[in-house]
Amino acid sequence: MTARTLIGLLVAGLVLAALAALPFFAGPYAVTLMIGMTGYVVLATAWGLFSGPTRYVSLATVAFFGIGAYTVGVLSETLPYPLVLLVAALIGLAVALVVGLSTLRLAGVYFVIFTFGLAELIRQLVTWYEVNVTGTLGRYIFLPVTPEGIYWQLLALAAATFLFSWGIGRTRWGLALKVIGDDEVVASHCGIDITRLKLALFAVSAVIITLVGAIQAPRWTYIEPSIVFNPTISFLTLIMALLGGADRLWGPLLGAIPLFLLFEWLSANFPNHYPIILGLVFIAIVFLLPKGVLAAVESRLRKGGAR
Numbered sequence: 001m002t003a004r005t006l007i008g009l010l011v012a013g014l015v016l017a018a019l020a021a022l023p024f025f026a027g028p029y030a031v032t033l034m035i036g037m038t039g040y041v042v043l044a045t046a047w048g049l050f051s052g053p054t055r056y057v058s059l060a061t062v063a064f065f066g067i068g069a070y071t072v073g074v075l076s077e078t079l080p081y082p083l084v085l086l087v088a089a090l091i092g093l094a095v096a097l098v099v100g101l102s103t104l105r106l107a108g109v110y111f112v113i114f115t116f117g118l119a120e121l122i123r124q125l126v127t128w129y130e131v132n133v134t135g136t137l138g139r140y141i142f143l144p145v146t147p148e149g150i151y152w153q154l155l156a157l158a159a160a161t162f163l164f165s166w167g168i169g170r171t172r173w174g175l176a177l178k179v180i181g182d183d184e185v186v187a188s189h190c191g192i193d194i195t196r197l198k199l200a201l202f203a204v205s206a207v208i209i210t211l212v213g214a215i216q217a218p219r220w221t222y223i224e225p226s227i228v229f230n231p232t233i234s235f236l237t238l239i240m241a242l243l244g245g246a247d248r249l250w251g252p253l254l255g256a257i258p259l260f261l262l263f264e265w266l267s268a269n270f271p272n273h274y275p276i277i278l279g280l281v282f283i284a285i286v287f288l289l290p291k292g293v294l295a296a297v298e299s300r301l302r303k304g305g306a307r
Helices: 003-024 028-052 061-073 081-103 108-133 147-168 170-182 184-189 194-219 232-244 250-271 272-289 293-306
Strands: none
Touching: 003 028, 003 147, 028 061, 028 147, 028 170, 028 194, 028 232, 028 250, 061 081, 061 108, 061 194, 061 232, 081 108, 081 194, 147 170, 147 194, 184 272, 194 293, 232 250, 232 272, 250 272
16 A cells, blocks of 8 residues: 555545534534535445446436335334344345346446336335325334434445445456446457446445435435435436546545535525526536546646646
């Protein structure tokens, strides 16, 4: 391990410690804001973990997010909280493996359409089950989990996600993923097991997203399909990852923080026009920064150095 890497890890550790101490000095509103922001940082990073190197645009984020939240809603009164999180992760893993084996051979717009349809399908299935089997539409969640506890869990998950993303980028798996993202035909000729590698990464990403939904579920107290399967979650995650640069380690983080604060302000001040503004921001990012802010900055620096 180089000195530069050690310094980077030390700085990251100090920043993490400072963020963990924030609830001791901040008020309830700041903690609530940090919960939402940290949640989207993890979602965007987990999305970029799979979609960044493979260039598969997934809109299934909210499907796994909702699975995690609803698992907590269903099992919170019968199982200990840590075990509920474990069950949620296992369910997310099982669904990811089934979906991955069925769809990862698709590419381009077909994969986008399928993942969007998957989220809607799961929402409709949960709604049908609640109305026709249980006779209710939503679930109450009463768990002794404080906002500070939710924030610390999300912060730990964020650290683990970044560490995993950083680590895999320095292995032969990371190199193989870059080859797959550039050209799958070349990757197959190089002897890379494309399907297995994409499936493994998709499953890891899905489990992380499922845990975000499960950890955040207690903050709502009451959940229903329209809340936890809201497609806005998928689109916000996608926009945040694309803005910073989904194929960069710090890209999703740099995209999630400013956009989360912007969208919080817009939803509070322009609630009726929020979806329109969201669509305009997405279009602007795709056309003006197709590879993200970090890639644009690197390109500008290279041009400046060439002069």
